[in-house]
Amino acid sequence: MPSSSVARWTRSALTLVLATITSLVGTMTLAEDVEMVIASGFGPTSDVPDPRARQNGWLANRAGVSETLIGLGYDMSMQPRLAVAYENLSPTQWKVTLREGVLFHDGTPMTAQSVKASFEKFDVEGHPGHNPRLSKLLGLESIDVTSETTLVFTTTAPNSAFLWSLTEPAAAVMKDGTDAFPLIGTGPFVFEMAQTDKTYAARGFADYWGGTPKLDRLVFDTIPDASVAALALQAGDVDLVTHYPEPEFAKLQEAGESQLFAVPTTRLYFMQARVNGGPLAEPALRQAISLGLDRDTIVEAALAGVGGDAAQTVFPTNMESWVNADLTLPYDPTEAQAILDTAGIVDSDGNGIRELNGEDVILKIRSYEGRPALRPTLEISQAMLSQIGIGAEIAMGEWNANNDALQAGEIDIHLQAWGTAPQGDPDYFPSTLAATGGSYNVGGYQNAELDELLEKGRTLFDNAERKPIYAEVQAILNRDLPLIPLFHKTQVSVGNGKIEGFRIHPSETYLASPELTIAR
Amino acid sequence: MTHALIRLTGLFVVIFGIALITFALAHFAPGDKAQAIAHARYPDAMGIPPQILIDIRAEFRLDDPFHLHFLNWFGQVLRGDFGVSYSSGERVWAIFLGSLGETVTLTITSLVFGLTGAFILASLAARYPGSIIDRAAVVIASVGAAMPGFWLALLLILAFAVHLQWLPAYGTGTAAHLVLPALTLALWVMASQTRLLRSFFLDARAQPFMETLRLRGHSESELFYRHTLRHAMAPALTMIGLDFASLMEGAIIIELTFARSGIGSLFAASVLSRDLPLVMFLVMFFAVIYVLINTSVELVQRLSDPRMSEGNGP
Numbered sequence A: 001m002p003s004s005s006v007a008r009w010t011r012s013a014l015t016l017v018l019a020t021i022t023s024l025v026g027t028m029t030l031a032e033d034v035e036m037v038i039a040s041g042f043g044p045t046s047d048v049p050d051p052r053a054r055q056n057g058w059l060a061n062r063a064g065v066s067e068t069l070i071g072l073g074y075d076m077s078m079q080p081r082l083a084v085a086y087e088n089l090s091p092t093q094w095k096v097t098l099r100e101g102v103l104f105h106d107g108t109p110m111t112a113q114s115v116k117a118s119f120e121k122f123d124v125e126g127h128p129g130h131n132p133r134l135s136k137l138l139g140l141e142s143i144d145v146t147s148e149t150t151l152v153f154t155t156t157a158p159n160s161a162f163l164w165s166l167t168e169p170a171a172a173v174m175k176d177g178t179d180a181f182p183l184i185g186t187g188p189f190v191f192e193m194a195q196t197d198k199t200y201a202a203r204g205f206a207d208y209w210g211g212t213p214k215l216d217r218l219v220f221d222t223i224p225d226a227s228v229a230a231l232a233l234q235a236g237d238v239d240l241v242t243h244y245p246e247p248e249f250a251k252l253q254e255a256g257e258s259q260l261f262a263v264p265t266t267r268l269y270f271m272q273a274r275v276n277g278g279p280l281a282e283p284a285l286r287q288a289i290s291l292g293l294d295r296d297t298i299v300e301a302a303l304a305g306v307g308g309d310a311a312q313t314v315f316p317t318n319m320e321s322w323v324n325a326d327l328t329l330p331y332d333p334t335e336a337q338a339i340l341d342t343a344g345i346v347d348s349d350g351n352g353i354r355e356l357n358g359e360d361v362i363l364k365i366r367s368y369e370g371r372p373a374l375r376p377t378l379e380i381s382q383a384m385l386s387q388i389g390i391g392a393e394i395a396m397g398e399w400n401a402n403n404d405a406l407q408a409g410e411i412d413i414h415l416q417a418w419g420t421a422p423q424g425d426p427d428y429f430p431s432t433l434a435a436t437g438g439s440y441n442v443g444g445y446q447n448a449e450l451d452e453l454l455e456k457g458r459t460l461f462d463n464a465e466r467k468p469i470y471a472e473v474q475a476i477l478n479r480d481l482p483l484i485p486l487f488h489k490t491q492v493s494v495g496n497g498k499i500e501g502f503r504i505h506p507s508e509t510y511l512a513s514p515e516l517t518i519a520r
Numbered sequence B: 001m002t003h004a005l006i007r008l009t010g011l012f013v014v015i016f017g018i019a020l021i022t023f024a025l026a027h028f029a030p031g032d033k034a035q036a037i038a039h040a041r042y043p044d045a046m047g048i049p050p051q052i053l054i055d056i057r058a059e060f061r062l063d064d065p066f067h068l069h070f071l072n073w074f075g076q077v078l079r080g081d082f083g084v085s086y087s088s089g090e091r092v093w094a095i096f097l098g099s100l101g102e103t104v105t106l107t108i109t110s111l112v113f114g115l116t117g118a119f120i121l122a123s124l125a126a127r128y129p130g131s132i133i134d135r136a137a138v139v140i141a142s143v144g145a146a147m148p149g150f151w152l153a154l155l156l157i158l159a160f161a162v163h164l165q166w167l168p169a170y171g172t173g174t175a176a177h178l179v180l181p182a183l184t185l186a187l188w189v190m191a192s193q194t195r196l197l198r199s200f201f202l203d204a205r206a207q208p209f210m211e212t213l214r215l216r217g218h219s220e221s222e223l224f225y226r227h228t229l230r231h232a233m234a235p236a237l238t239m240i241g242l243d244f245a246s247l248m249e250g251a252i253i254i255e256l257t258f259a260r261s262g263i264g265s266l267f268a269a270s271v272l273s274r275d276l277p278l279v280m281f282l283v284m285f286f287a288v289i290y291v292l293i294n295t296s297v298e299l300v301q302r303l304s305d306p307r308m309s310e311g312n313g314p
Helices: A003-032 A056-062 A112-123 A132-138 A226-234 A246-255 A283-292 A295-302 A333-342 A374-387 A399-408 A428-433 A448-459 A463-480 B002-028 B033-041 B050-059 B066-078 B092-127 B132-146 B149-163 B175-205 B208-215 B220-257 B263-272 B276-304
Strands: A035-040 A070-072 A078-080 A083-090 A093-098 A140-145 A150-155 A189-195 A199-204 A217-222 A259-273 A308-310 A362-368 A391-397 A413-419 A483-495
Touching (some): A078 A083, A132 B050, A246 A259, A259 A308, A259 A374, A283 A333, A283 A374, A283 A483, A295 A483, A399 A413, B002 B066, B092 B220, B092 B276, B149 B175, B175 B220, B208 B220, B220 B276
Antiparallel strands (some): A259 A483
8 A cells, every 4th residue: 555545545544533532522611511401482583583582582581692781580580681770860761770790691891881882773774673562662762871870761751650661571682693693692592593483592791780590501302292291201302391281290290290380470361341331340249250260170170270370350460569459359159149139130031141221231242362261261261151141152353353352342341361561560461451541441441440550650760669559459440440450470391300599580580590500 | 388388377277366365365254454463473462462463464554445455565476575474584595495394305205105105015915916915905005094194103203213213203303203203194195095906906917908918928027017017107197196296295294294385384484373374375375386386297198198198099
């Protein structure tokens, strides 16, 4: 064999050996990484999802990639995050003091100037962080940098919900991306890659201001079918399933197996009634419906008893900052029938259905697909209402079409599910659904006292002063029942037994933290 | 040639019809379009500020009359512009191309394995009618046809991912990820095609000319490969073509179940988020695929069967 050929072969063999060693070392390094795979019901909407655009912030906030100036605590109260202090200088001016020592994922420091630059992108059309919805929510006139760590936000009009709007995940502080760092945030995890509707991966950020994350890598895999997610957990392909199928969760709970997590969220399932016409214009009928619905049984049947918490008002009990804990919505069919009898809504022809103004009370109730608990809730409610002599024709439609139908008087009730406090502020839900002129007050409810309270609540800036106002708002809603609350959805999650540092947040928008890890 | 031209003209008429119906369905669907767009852009934000809705109406010219709206859209479609996704803001065409590879890989793998299995089973069954193999083929075809795809998928995950831990339960990326979804769809193809191929083979074997050939001393293998197969191929091609088109649809459930990001899961996600540009594009895509496959099958049949092209077929 010629010597050149021998040399070539030797070089090839050495290259092969080196490549093998390199890959082995690489594998060993990867094997040492503490990685957590989380099965999630929804995934990124693009391969580089800027947290400020659209609803991308939900995933980025959960993954710990992006952070907001102000955060939400587990009791849904405001918590310092990238901002350590915030004060109201005038009805339209807010001074925000930034946390010192915060680094972006590319190693540069976060300054007042970089926060201003990030927020200005909401209005830049064509920029990946463009978000006209958030821009309108914040209603900013100007942002003034007053020092390296302080800014003054000026709004176009007095807005007591301004600070709450800063907790919205889209209000993230980001730097413009580069090839090396497509998304540059400040959170405990650095964006690594995303595949539309498929996966979202991030790596631990050693220089995180809140301490080095215990996890090296965090992956959110999208598995739309909850049953498959549960099987993937059993197969060891994922470590945590955030939305586990409720019947399976109930079985595990009964058997005392697995690592279970359950916390009520702010997502409310409720009936919106048409109160400006039709049978439900009669308040006694709405009261009777509320008393005739056994909310615990609905949760038992529709969500295996573990996926919901019977509602006592529009806010869940764990939303301690705002919930009016004195209110209840009891199940009392005897009282319901007594109220109907007193109001003259009786079954005079003996057909089992009571009459109002000489006509059988047969309510047209509609809901929509997309949330599995809605259909069984609709069916069980129909059966319960028949027990107190109220007939119901039920159907599934489309959410927008149902709103149109309720407004047009074609149906009497729209059964739906809403997050009642997406930014933690109590004004959003009643103002949108019950205030006169509210964008989704399609049931036509009008109450001057409620409008006045909401108006006042929006002009007050001290939460202690606002709390009694929203307590009264909840009391009025429970009394008039233009919206009949049924239950708050409980998020049920299951881990592989080794998950540490995980806690379900009632807003559903927080998950990753430096403490999150897998026990070895 | 004339026939091909007529078919081609028909094809364009059908595609125009599909476009019109698809657009009309989306246009006249109940509910406010601006709300639908706002919801696709901001899922879970139930209360959309009125100003956003006004902006959306202006951006998409939603207040235009139907014919203007349709002509504007169809003109863009003819130029290859299917608009941008409401949810992600990316071009529909780019999103589609990004997902196409996974679905095509899944569909073709399933079709190849399913047809191979069906062909082996059906030919053995037709060769030995009434035998145990024949009965087994009928049982497999019946059970396979009766079992829903998502159920079979869950059973396969339970067996191969949870208990045996040989294969991943979900996802994409490696050949191992392809096995379970491809197997689910392949079993469905095998079940439906075994039943059909078996009957086509039996039908071909019962033709009078086969008896003549047998009397002339042709061997059974020769009869099968040279005559039975050829005779059965014409109807089989039609059914295989239709199966291929159905497979693209079957992929919707399978991709969702196995959390694969192909055309199927894209379709489901776009419908749930009311992402109308994507929905319209994908409805048109599936319809056009159906029409194209049917036309291709017919052309292939005409080429493979001289009686059809001479116009004196049965």
